[in-house]
Amino acid sequence: MTLSDQDVASIHAVADAVETIVVANCTQGRWRAGSGVSPATKSTLRAILDEDPTTEYLVGTAIDKVNQRAMMAAQPEVLRANIALLRAIDTSTPQHVAAAALAVAQLYNHTMRLKVLDPVPAG
Numbered sequence: 038m039t040l041s042d043q044d045v046a047s048i049h050a051v052a053d054a055v056e057t058i059v060v061a062n063c064t065q066g067r068w069r070a071g072s073g074v075s076p077a078t079k080s081t082l083r084a085i086l087d088e089d090p091t092t093e094y095l096v097g098t099a100i101d102k103v104n105q106r107a108m109m110a111a112q113p114e115v116l117r118a119n120i121a122l123l124r125a126i127d128t129s130t131p132q133h134v135a136a137a138a139l140a141v142a143q144l145y146n147h148t149m150r151l152k153v154l155d156p157v158p159a160g
Contacts, residue, residue, distance in 0.1 A: 052123035
């Protein structure tokens with residue numbers, strides 16, 4: 038698969054969106070359970086309402102440890118590295134790398150709901 042200029046523009050647009058929408062708005066740094074967290078609440082979402090800051094609601098998410106590890110692949114530094122990789126793609130990128138980069142960009146666009154549209158071809 039040889040990438041067209043339109044394919045490259047689309048990949049770069051997804052990289053831009055991941056940076057400006059996802060990374061810019063997430064909590065920076067490594068995502069992990071805080072130290073001293075009770076084993077009973079490690080996989081639990083904690084919610085506190087503004088109206089009643091003294092009451093904590095616990096919602097069990099029951100995320101398996103193996104899935105927690107996979108989720109770590111979306112932390113900000115990993116996303117920044119993938120953004121740099123996507124931005125390095127151009128029309129001369131070898132076919133097997135180009136196909137994989139296009140797939141990653143399309144998956145990011147879909148799973149993160151970035152709503153990046155394919156650029157309109159010039160001309």
